[in-house]
Amino acid sequence: MKEGPDIAHVAALIGDPARANMLTALMSGKALTVSELAEEAGVTIQTASSHLSKLDGGGLLRPRKQGRHKYFSLANDDVAHVLEGLMGLAAGSGRLRKRTGPKDAALRQARVCYNHLAGDMGTQMFDSLIAQGHLSLDGDDLNLTRSGQAFVTELGIDLAELRKNKSPLCRECLDWSERRSHLAGSLGRAFLSRFEGLSWARRDQKTRVISFSANGTTEFERLFSVG
Amino acid sequence: MKEGPDIAHVAALIGDPARANMLTALMSGKALTVSELAEEAGVTIQTASSHLSKLDGGGLLRPRKQGRHKYFSLANDDVAHVLEGLMGLAAGSGRLRKRTGPKDAALRQARVCYNHLAGDMGTQMFDSLIAQGHLSLDGDDLNLTRSGQAFVTELGIDLAELRKNKSPLCRECLDWSERRSHLAGSLGRAFLSRFEGLSWARRDQKTRVISFSANGTTEFERLFSVG
DNA sequence: TTCATAGTTCGACCTTAATCGAAGCATTCG
């Protein structure tokens, strides 16, 4: 009857509260087990199992079996991107699930979005990389320039290793709180991982909040000042 | 219980087949009446009315009353953006509602996406504008450069008029068939409108397909060659 | 092997919401 793909099915998958909670939890980038996701969603394990098989069937998840555990993560960046978009719409229509509190402020400043840095600091880093000419945007392709390659290598990131990964190196991801782009893709993940390795930042396991140390903040500002 | 906005509610709104059909129909950018949308969705007018009030309540639509008609259009570009993203996910998981046929090929080449040009020609135009330096991307802000201003004025687009509009001038929109960006925002709409004014292109009323005339194709290639 | 833990499948219950007929407003036209 209509042209185009069947939106309704995918949207309905995300539209159930329990499943939405699971997907939101997976936005942290971590792979979680069925039991953990059941806990997150506030349902029993049977119910969670049923939901997860549906999400998987819809192509939204990537399952991995390890021993007697089964880990789920988001299928790819596209899924994370759509979820962020939906968060933006929900936030825009004044539908925040929680009052804006101190934790919320922390979330807006720096949080994990599918394993990369999001929030205010995420967009600041992205803008700075563009402004310094380390990233260039041609069409939808985000590319690391020669100066950018030097920059990340200087920071201690192994580019050759990253390129072995089949997923794209650079990618932009729209932030629901800032409504601006931040850096995703394997390089985005490498940045955050490096910040952790340098003890500049630390992830809170439950809330997606990223805390920067005093030193980390200084270094971050030095590298990614917008002035 | 969880941080972040309430995704589930918005997704559930899109997740109903009838509502998804209506939203898909509105992706053409046209404002449609309740009766027309009922027809599109294949439900009675009462049912459509109920759905539309829900979509409106969720902030997805912008209603306008005109005489005894009530017109609905998508609330803003963000909504269109999320819908395109969902189409991408659905298409990716092999969930096309329709076999790939001749009309489908036409859709991939050039179609209307919320009043601007999408499909292969849409992304080609976007890439060309970037490559020619008429558009520049700083962070998530897409800007028209000085040369770009000259370019569109030369084409016969009234920039001053566009700037009066409160919606953003330039904006990128992700294409579900191409998986690349094309130009949205009021300038994107102006381009398509100008193509129609010059009789280069013509919209099919029902299928979202845009047909370019022989002359229009030539002119388009001249302006937006990628070489 | 026996026990424990992780996950899946099955079946029954039950809430939610999509649907449409019928009646009620509102607006336009003659």
Add this chain to the structure above:
DNA sequence: CGAATGCTTCGATTAAGGTCGAACTATGAA
């Protein structure tokens, strides 16, 4: 003022699917 058209509201029906208890499978540990 009717009459017609476009849309909304109400109510009853019905279908879909989320939920969990219980039983079952699989992996790992003692």
